[in-house]
Amino acid sequence: MQHWLMKTEPSTFGIDDLERAPRHRTSWDGVRNYTARNFLRDSMKRGDQAFLYHSSCETPGVAGIMEIVKEGYPEEEVPWFKVDVKLVRRFDRIVTLATLREHESKELRGMLLLQRGNRLSITPVETAHWKFILSLA
DNA sequence: GCCAACGTTGGC
DNA sequence: GCCAACGTTGGC
Numbered sequence: 001m002q003h004w005l006m007k008t009e010p011s012t013f014g015i016d017d018l019e020r021a022p023r024h025r026t027s028w029d030g031v032r033n034y035t036a037r038n039f040l041r042d043s044m045k046r047g048d049q050a051f052l053y054h055s056s057c058e059t060p061g062v063a064g065i066m067e068i069v070k071e072g073y074p075e076e077e078v079p080w081f082k083v084d085v086k087l088v089r090r091f092d093r094i095v096t097l098a099t100l101r102e103h104e105s106k107e108l109r110g111m112l113l114l115q116r117g118n119r120l121s122i123t124p125v126e127t128a129h130w131k132f133i134l135s136l137a
Numbered sequence: 138g139c140c141a142a143c144g145t146t147g148g149c
Numbered sequence: 150g151c152c153a154a155c156g157t158t159g160g161c
Binding site for chain 2: 150151152153154155156157158159160161
């Protein structure tokens with residue numbers, strides 16, 4: 001199983017919205033970047049888990065865990081792709097970006113989210129990083 | 138609101 | 150293929 005991190009702006013769609021969605025499920029669409037699209041289309045597999053990350057908000061950070069329940073399929077707008085996800089677990093508290101940064105040079109060294117200038121909305125997460133962030137949650 | 142980083146566009 | 154201009158992201 002692979003792990004991922006998927007960004008969303010909570011003012012548009014956040015963990016509250018996912019929790020309220022029918023069966024805690026939603027289509028993860030609107031991704032408009034080719035690298036991220038390729039992850040959606042080619043690499044994400046059913047059963048993979050992903051951190052739901054809140055960006056562009058008061059407290060950026062990881063809000064919970066989702067599972068991929070439907071692999072990549074086309075959006076109506078060519079050439080973009082989406083997957084379906086469901087909420088697995090909502091963290092009691094957000095694991096904030098500030099907290100992640102505290103471990104940037106040790107446990108989370110090399111994490112793509114923390115790399116300078118990274119704007120990619122979907123990134124793979126190394127298993128060691130995944131486990132460590134879970135331990136913070 | 139600012140601005141660094143970086144992706145995309147389009148003329149050549 | 151180059152690269153300047155422009156648009157977007159996202160933390161602060």
